[in-house]
Amino acid sequence: GAGVSQTPSNKVTEKGKYVELRCDPISGHTALYWYRQSLGQGPEFLIYFQGTGAADDSGLPNDRFFAVRPEGSVSTLKIQRTERGDSAVYLCASSAQGANTEAFFGQGTRLTVV
Amino acid sequence: AQSVAQPEDQVNVAEGNPLTVKCTYSVSGNPYLFWYVQYPNRGLQFLLKYITGDNLVKGSYGFEAEFNKSQTSFHLKKPSALVSDSALYFCAVRDRNSGGYQKVTFGTGTKLQVIP
Numbered sequence: 001g002a003g004v005s006q007t008p009s010n011k012v013t014e015k016g017k018y019v020e021l022r023c024d025p026i027s028g029h030t031a032l033y034w035y036r037q038s039l040g041q042g043p044e045f046l047i048y049f050q051g052t053g054a055a056d057d058s059g060l061p062n063d064r065f066f067a068v069r070p071e072g073s074v075s076t077l078k079i080q081r082t083e084r085g086d087s088a089v090y091l092c093a094s095s096a097q098g099a100n101t102e103a104f105f106g107q108g109t110r111l112t113v114v
Numbered sequence: 115a116q117s118v119a120q121p122e123d124q125v126n127v128a129e130g131n132p133l134t135v136k137c138t139y140s141v142s143g144n145p146y147l148f149w150y151v152q153y154p155n156r157g158l159q160f161l162l163k164y165i166t167g168d169n170l171v172k173g174s175y176g177f178e179a180e181f182n183k184s185q186t187s188f189h190l191k192k193p194s195a196l197v198s199d200s201a202l203y204f205c206a207v208r209d210r211n212s213g214g215y216q217k218v219t220f221g222t223g224t225k226l227q228v229i230p
Contacts, residue, residue: 004157035220041222041223042204042220042221043204043220044220045217045218045220093158099146099209099210100146102148102163103148103160105158108157
């Protein structure tokens with residue numbers, strides 16, 4: 001596709017449930033990032049993939065959060081035993097190889113845990 | 115560790131006046147610097163970046179930014195503000211010497227309000 005696609009755009013789930021958020025990056029982009037944005041805040045880094053491997057997962061808040069990118073393209077962010085504090089907009093971005101390249105963001109998935 | 119500071123939560127400017135949104139950064143090496151804009155209920159859109167060379171960088175929608183190494187700043191500017199420029203602006207940094215590691219760190223954002 002022309003841009004980064006994230007599905008679903010909105011997700012409401014009950015506390016304690018499991019959710020999966022999907023990101024389809026720009027074709028050919030090797031780098032993929034997940035960020036979390038709370039209201040009035042800047043994007044908070046969660047995890048970065050280079051190809052299929054997670055190059056840095058230091059931003060994942062705890063072991064309830066996990067992300068995969070098995071074929072080096074689509075990525076899924078998985079959250080187990082959701083808590084109300086997980087409510088936020090989850091942003092995915094992708095970029096071409098190279099530290100001087102800009103990231104292109106999707107529209108985000110708004111997760112609400114009730 | 116790398117970080118970005120945007121000291122102003124909100125900037126108000128009259129339509130037609132010049133605008134400046136401030137950003138300072140901290141990296142252990144040399145920086146790549148970026149500005150993004152976010153409209154309500156939208157994702158972040160890339161505006162411009164500083165890689166190397168000329169300290170004045172021009173980007174989308176008439177925006178420009180000036181890299182100042184001695185002040186570790188990368189302020190966003192526009193000569194004449196439009197009401198449609200009203201949005202949330204984020205500055206971001208990546209360490210040039212990250213050895214291929216590409217984590218980008220964002221500031222907390224500045225809300226720009228252009229008053230008709």
